[in-house]
Amino acid sequence: MESKLLPNLLEFLEALLSKNATPEARTWLTEKQKLVQFSDSAKTLYLAFSSAPRYVGKSALNLSSEELEQVNQLRNGFNPTNWTTDQLARTILLLSLPSENAETYSKTILKLFGTADMGELVALYAALPLLPHPEKFVAQATEGIRTNMGNVYEAIALNNPYPFEHFSEAAFNQMVLKTIFVGKSLNYIYGLDERSNPDLARMLSDYAHERWAAGRTVTPELWRPVGPHINEAILPDIKRLFSSENETEQEAAVLACSQSSYPEAQALLDKHPMLKHKISEGQLAWSHISQKAITA
């Protein structure tokens, strides 16, 4: 992230907190921010970070669509839709900590990770795309993907541009696969389409085969990152979807083919002119498949 954006972003987050919390909460936080900014000891940050929910509450943020747009302009891909007031206050504290020295800054933050409770982990991981020296936290974020705590997992994997920008291909692929494995929607993985790759497509196809062999189904969303990489090995999977009685699976097959330049995939697409037409008319997209998968 470009550091020149930081003051604007911080101002925006502060204003957001003022709107969503009491004046007393805002006063408390301003005071702690000053302490964090000028104190030599990390203890000030640790105590304020820990006790934030006590002073600013834990209610869900109320974001207007204008605010969402604004925040996305300040930081591409950043999406605090599901954030809470304590989470916002904790993020503001992290951004108030002096960060000129990358080593000192990252050491302090990583120590917070090491002793964090569930709510703190959510705040820390979701704040990663905003922090200075983001490259210092790649190992931590990759480790975080191994969590078994659902809400912590979501904080990293969903609505967060950090994995898109910093994860290795192997780590990103593992995250996509785990997202499906734990039953969450791919639709919220930032930059999924840009980061799809042949190896991910192969892994997803293998996963589908494993599920089918066990007599289970897979979410039709699975085929989204597969589409652009359809090849000889994957084509039978797509044919299987086309022959499914499940309408959503057929739609997923059409969408996958529409992303592919593989001639046989294009040929399959031409066999389904109605669905193809729906795509070109904007009536069928992966987000519709996700919506159906969630409400199913």
Added chain:
Amino acid sequence: MNTLNMKFIDPHIHMTSRTTDDYAAMQKAGIVAIIEPAFWLGQPRTELGSFKDYYSSLIGWERFRASQFGIKHYCTIGLNSKEANNEALAEEVMDLLPMFICKEGVVGVGEIGYDDQTAAEDKYYRLQLDLAKEANLPVQIHTPHRDKKAGTIRSMEVALEHKLDPHMVIVDHNNEETVKDVLDRGFWAAFTIYPNTKMGNERMVEIVKQYGSERIIVNSAADWGISDPLAVPKTASLMLERGINLDDIHKVCYQNALDSFGQSGQMKESDWLENTTIDQSQKLFNNSILRGGQLPTIGEIRTNPIFDSNIIK
């Protein structure tokens, strides 16, 4: 009349040693909230990192695991008396404690106190009393198995010497021999219903008959030993059967735990009253506990305590 619709708090239980079956049974029996005191592992730790990861698991994974069963999980954080005897390690642990005690859901410093009543135990007990006072947190005191009565009295006298308000101190593992001293001094008196070693619940009934319900608290201290995570609801059921009124049962099996540990500001009744449906399949918590093929529990939380026997000897 039965305890079917009563809510219970077990303010001393070591859930990291227990199974998901226990959580399910506890929820079914009406337990809405629990407090897990930091303890030893049945054997001494040898590295600081083991303490750090243990404390982290109390506020992380275990909290999450409990939430999957509709139970609110709180904890107390401290250096237990047994491990205070490794002084080099104890020094390091003391530096670690401030990182944890102010966290959300940490309702006290505990369980601390005496085991063999050594000089090292005394030193770290006192240091942690000061820490609790500074953080304005309740203290959960473990009283010794051996030389119990003298150890209990000493625990309280040292707490008073360090200017702790008795109302902020929960003295645990009491019995017929210690209860009067504890209540007379204004401390909270907790009783552990633990088969064969600490208290049986028929004795507990007699104590409540004799001393009433004020400042008396029942817990299970269930851990990795032969113990009973349903000790609190079973004791409530036995009390009812033996003629103790519902008000008193409510106090010793719920309200007093809330009033004492609630002084931390970290534990409120609304934490569980305002969220009484669990859904293990919900988006937020998906698949962390459930493995393929298991059916999630969905619906209103109901209490339905049916015990083979409610007596714990």
